[in-house]
Amino acid sequence: MSIRLLLADDQALVRGALSALLSLEPDLEVVAEVGSGDAVLPAVLEHRPDVALLDVEMPGLDGIAATASVRSACPATRVLIVTTFGRPGYLRRALQAGAAGFVVKDTPAAQLADAVRRVHAGLRVVDPALATDSLVAGESPLTPRETDVLRAARGGAPVAAIARALSLSEGTVRNHLSSAIGKTGAANRAEAVITADGHGWL
Known part of the structure; x- marks a missing residue:
């Protein structure tokens, strides 16, 4: 059975490229694509994907808030953050919101597909360089x-x-x-x- 995917990215070109690359994998199927954070939860509830791949910076809800809403309303859907912005604070907040993985967009296609499979299998996948940066940077000092x-x-x-x-x-x-x-x-x-x-x- 294919792993059903939802893609959320406000850049249509990036979304299309991700969809095309992931659809080449025999065990992955893109069932929905959305261009804003606000559209993520309705699409998840409609299509029930196994894994939602979310960008962080999107119009409406950002990817981190969208992650929290998906995990609350549809715990069976795992979330993998795929972003240009590899910031340590984003990683920490995404994991706190319930994301199972966090990778950057320049991850090679084969590695991204593998990250999707691992997240689907219940594992946690985090970009190693970002994990190190996050440990060094520490938590936000702001209230x-x-x-x-x-x-x-x-x-x-x-x-x-x-x-x-x-x-x-x-x-x-x-x-x-x-x-x-x-x-x-x-x-x-x-x-x-x-x-x-x-x-x-x-």
């Missing part, structure tokens, strides 16, 4: 609220807008921003966002 505030500050939003969006006082937002700047060793909040993003903490 959940500091993480929320930095996420909201990503586009350069003023303090008042961040406060409104998160239902916090402006003083509280400033305190969280100041703390996050200190913890990331940044000179200002824009730098703090870049640093936290680079580690995959946001």
